[in-house]
Amino acid sequence: MRHYKQWGLAFLVLILTLLSGCSGDALTLRNAFVKAASQPNYDFQSTIRMTSKDADIMLKLAHMRKPTDKELQDAEEFLKTMREGITLKGSQYDRQHASMTMTLNHDSLLRKEKLWTGDQNASLTVLLSPKAAYVKTPLDSKYLFASLAPQTSEINPEALAEFQKRMNELTVAFIQEYSEKHSYNLPHIQNKGNVSVTLPNGQSTTASHISVTLNIEELTALFYSIAKDAADDPKVRTFLLNIVQEMNKIDPSLASKNDISEDILAQNFAEALKEIKQMEKQYPPKKVAEMAREQGLQSFSLTLDYFVDANNLPVRSIGKLDFMFKDKDGTLPGAIQLNVEIDEYMWNFGKVTPIVYPANTETVNFEDLTKNHKLLSAFHPQGFLHAILKDAISETKHLYVTPLSSVDSSNHYYYENKQLYLPLRYTAETVNAEVNFDPVSQLVMIKKGDHTYKIKAGSKQVLKEDGTSASMPAAASEKNDSLYVPASFFETFLDAPYSITDDTGNDLLLTFTLNM
Template identity: 35%
Template sequence: MMWKKAYLLVFSALLLLTGCSGETALIGQSMIKSADQPSADFQGTFKMTGDLDKLLDAVIDNAEEKKEALAFVNALKAGLKMEGSTVSTNEAKIVFTLNDDKILRDNQLWTGDQKAALEMLVNSNDVYVKTPIDQKYLAINSANPQEMEVDAEKLRAFQDKIEKLTLDFMKKYIDKYGFDFSQVKNLGKESVELPDGKKVDATHISVTLDTPELLKMLLYTAKDATANKDVRDFAIEFMTLTSQFATDNIPAEVAADMKKPSAQEQRAEIEKMVDQGLAFLKMQVEQLEKQYTIDQMVEQVKEAGVQSLELKLDYYIDSDKNQVRSISALSAAVKDPDGKLPKPVTIGWEADYYSWNHGKGTAISFPAASDTVTVEQLQEDENAIKAFNDKGFLYRFAQEISSVPGESEFIVFDLKDNSTTLNGEPVAGVRPFLKDGSTMVPFRFIGEEMGAQISYDPATKTATFSKDGKTIKVTEGSKTATVDGQAKTLPVAPLEKDGSLYVPLKFVSEAFGADVTWIEEVQQAIIEFEKAS
């Protein structure tokens, strides 16, 4: 069901970018064909664009935080690659690969020669995920009938009905959608080279939507929904199916104490709800049109900070009405609310998507039970997590959903009176303090509470934290620390006070793997971590 929902969500979003008149009719026809014949191979890229680094200058003052944010921005601008195949709306394979995985490596979430990647296999409600450095797949059931106390066959039948109803509605709606796009061009035939090396001739249609055009389209779509019989019928049928499924699957002990409405009563109530909702939407649209012109709406968008907006869509459709390539690019000029930048900053995204082998996508092999680890196994067997490499990001996720971790401990550093408490009990001699804007906390105290081995070399004034194969080294007076051999720059150099070596709290949260919460009102930092066994 997860893949079906994702497919329908994308399909619904693209629906609003099509029409039935002029050049856009071909786009709508190609989407209808994709709905009827979803099987294909695909490859695409997605990346952020614009002056994101300039935007960081406007919103972040701290140099260290800005450096980290820039690493994240660089990863977004380098982009994400997606490739795989769909066999049906129930079966798909997608491999996501980061073009720039430096931020994961810097945070000890990836290792090895390969780029950080995630393979996802979808088979009806079953989803399998695995990275190249993991031994097994993590198996997730997105709609577990046992947890829902629903018969598996009934659940599948319900999902199939919902999917058919939705796709049938989409096809009818696309065919009749009548918004008149003003910026559409047929750029003629072009040769498209596909990722499999083949070339195909395709009709290139370009659609451009600026702020006024987008507002007109959204207003048209809202008005159309209030008067379109297909929309009303779909809403009623969708809600009726959902309501009937919920009613039929009420636990027996609950159903015995409640009056079950008849199918006619359910239908009548749903029709009333839908009609009331459409009437309310119609009233809102009419009030909006009376109050504002499109130009006035554009000015309101500008006042909100978006100075300009442009969405450009390019479709390449072959003679069989298959979309073999689609390019989308969104660009927005955003005004700095604090006035720190002399002019608006441009931000946006670009996506470039190819598909081929329509109707005969590459077959997908799903893993055997012996090659998977389920959520239940992670929660019941503390050794199950060993199937995932602890230098990979999937390991962190598996760790989160596992119930094996021990009890949490809490350390509260109070900067108002420079005191410390551990699980509510005062700790003598541990006094946090501020240094050049950073909260300084004791290295040994936190490390030992986390169950680590802490050693100190007086000759080099270097302290070492060792736990579960992780090694952290800090040196008094040096802003350079090492985490598993990789250099890290600290905002403030560690310093000795009252016989203890103090380090920046921010370093603790990142390197020690602890959760840190700062409460400004009371000047307290709260550290939560797993209690040492």
């Protein structure tokens, strides 16, 4: 996550500049995105949604396998979620510090599964710094802290910060130089004039609206052009060599593994260029488009709309992918049309205030959480982050048991009155509990974590450390010098729910999930 906004933006800018060409409206686009990349301090908001006209696409697919009513209802809710979309809003302070909140604009499915509650829509806030990531939902009392610092003590933190700074400088410089040299004239680029853009902060600005449209054949041709130019340009090789050199500086142990010379890179790039040209000859753009149609792709269109303000900065961009697919074998129920849209705003360039990170007392370290499950209480039990973390820190144990016999009863089981009985010591130790026997009182003591329980053969009672007691559904029973208890004992008292994952023949394979 640490490099998402740094490298993600750099890669996006590179692609956009390649789409831009080198003259007129295309030049405006290229310069706008390069300028934005060179001053990464702005607020942003992006929404991705599925705007399919054929909104019951999932239902059509679901009907193919005779879904249950619940599955159909869940599919409908999921479609509503996709149509409303996910909104990402935040601030990029610099290439190493960012904050963002991801909001699910329709969260009924999460609420239905008891993974969200309250008046606000389900959301997740993420704060990023060079050393750590902080994650929290509005329901939680603390942030989850995850260190992003290198695990080895051999890397100096100051040297790492300098490395990250240098990598960003190299990336932006490469984008600027590369985009100035290469250009691709697109057949469908249009300036639609000046329009008023209302930003998420309520302010309005006048921007030039430039639109680019690509079909599958044009995209294929663009791919070949970009790939050939990249493989043939010495600047790309120099850029890669610079990256390797910077990595070797930060960690000298990598030098022997990253022993790459200019000659070796030149040879590899020459081979790559040869393969790309062979591929283009074998699969020219027109043929690729024909092959796609033969496979059922009836239509395909990628539309990119950019809005550039008077300061030559991109204040809004809209990407729309539209395609229609029909299964040539007739397996799918008719043609499926899908439309996906990404709508992004950028504003407050150079005016974003520093991000405030939580204090140590306001965070829960993930490593500490794995050791002390009580820390999970900082995350709301009806929030999805709580469920994710609970699953992440859970432990799975497997228990293989065979039918009870007169020999070696330690790993046997039996049924009585439809009640599954398991060997106490063998099963308890499998789920990380300690078992001891007091010959005087004839009590078996089971200890797990802070809790201790005592049971006795022939009794349903389970004595607790506080002096109270509870009952099992059936009495503990001694068989062949081993004590057996109802299988539910392990879930009720040792917090070890189980499932029978294999009952082939007479043997059983049980899987226990140790949540806390």
